[in-house]
Amino acid sequence: MLEEKRVEVNSLGEFGLIEKLTSNFKSIHPNTIKAVGDDAAVIDRGSYYELVSTDFLVEGIHFDLSYTPLKHLGYKVVVVNVSDIAAMNGIPKQITVSVALSNRFSIQAIEEVYEGIRMACEQYGVDLIGGDTTSSQSGLIISVTVLGEVAKDKVAYRNGAQVGDVIAVTGDLGAAYIGLQLLEREKEVYISNPEMQPEIPEDQEYAVKRILKPEARMDIIHEFNALDFKPSAMMDISDGLASELFHISTQSGVGVEVWDENIFIENTVYEQALEFGIDPLTCALNGGEDYELLFTCSEKEFKKLKNVRDIISIGKITEKGHKLVTKKGNVIDLEAQGWVSF
């Protein structure tokens, strides 16, 4: 008998793994409209769709408590889940938060986390409806599930992009990645000399805020609703613009062409990237954790957004391929390099 070869988890990556693990599951309930494979699951609730999304945040993998204030962490776990509801063009309503923590945490520490959660719930109009608290053998693990709602004719999937559509993003990209590099650098300084206090240059506060206390673009979703605008496809940018463009193109069966000069990188972020010796465009394409929105729509529909701040057309949907057009007119292949959490 041949022995089956052990396959390492990290050989597949997160998306390959989820696909492999869930391919045997079949849905039986007619109100399960969309199961695994988008930013949120979709359930038919009669006159509207319910949206359900869930995220795990693990100490040492997703956050480092040596430079992450607990209150910010609590705020962020809500934001990243709210952002998944925004990505479906929906409004978040309820949330559950489960926390596993080792006994190195005091009650005061965990209260800080919940204070951040409470602030985010207030900011985004979300009711905390449940959760679980338990011990862990090492560190802090937070699991959040968010419920949202969306009108049936307004839900935005990843698979609706059409050839000729505009590709647009909200806000600036790459700042969270630079913020993370700054925090990592200060941590190194502190480790090598504990008497030296971490210091973030004042002009880099924006980048650091983007990684420690991001916001979900619910403001944009409310604008979309007010303007009766519907994207043909949408995602939030959590793993990096390039990776998300690949998701939309694969799931929609189309190609993408992106113009690098339209990708907005905030000035201080641009300068800091150069100081670190990193290509600013690479930060914007592959950095991740920006929690901005990436969407597509027809040229005609896009005109509805002309007075909306913070929306930038960065390219168009093509028949196939993944092209990046540089300022000088060179065309290069775009590469997907999402954050690999394995």
Add this chain to the structure above:
Amino acid sequence: MLEEKRVEVNSLGEFGLIEKLTSNFKSIHPNTIKAVGDDAAVIDRGSYYELVSTDFLVEGIHFDLSYTPLKHLGYKVVVVNVSDIAAMNGIPKQITVSVALSNRFSIQAIEEVYEGIRMACEQYGVDLIGGDTTSSQSGLIISVTVLGEVAKDKVAYRNGAQVGDVIAVTGDLGAAYIGLQLLEREKEVYISNPEMQPEIPEDQEYAVKRILKPEARMDIIHEFNALDFKPSAMMDISDGLASELFHISTQSGVGVEVWDENIFIENTVYEQALEFGIDPLTCALNGGEDYELLFTCSEKEFKKLKNVRDIISIGKITEKGHKLVTKKGNVIDLEAQGWVSF
């Protein structure tokens, strides 16, 4: 300035901690009918209520992989969540499963977990609609959120017990606790002599099955529906009968009187408890993890259940106090001793 004293997490216990952490949260959505504090949250979906419950299972705290087959573990994580929906008199419909695992696990290992999840989803008619997979720095952590549905006039809370109501439970109690003791004993044997293979006596297979592969009592909920029966209060027995009785009495503002001779302990479990030198009644009252149902109802309503198997009246709701009446007629104070997971 006085320094605030560090408060240890385990000084409050799980329920005290959740209450402390969530007391500052206010719900704003009118469709949030019940937030934290019962087996599941309740959301108004127009013609019916949606139920939402979430659970964390952490390696080394909730399960020990040295004697827990991964497929059984996957099955059990679904069951414990389905049981929370049963506890509200509802029917489970959809589930999300998130898994964090360290790199000591191969793809095959995690596929085993998902095979167990798939089997339970099939058994209970639940659609897997989402989840998250990520790394952890130590061990396996699984977070599950289940969505269910219940008719508005059939939802069973913990706070509806009335003076004079019958207290009833389904099935037998204490077996899971004895099963756990057997597995722990075999683990000790194996650790002290690795050449000795773990061996569970054949007549104890029932107890071991109860801890490794429990079932949720959805059969009972379907009977309740068929008979148009509604409990005045209900919970599932996850932390031990005594602890759950305290929850119902506290939340309903009533007392309980329980007759020990009516509490059903399976024969082999009873004998094994004595062999371990443990009082079988203590196993039944405080063991936990039985996933049977504890409910109350009027005498008149209880008559509807006369042909339902596995339902036993164990006491009655009184005005106040927590009394245990022994076979000999002695009355002693019942003590709540749920499983402390801190």
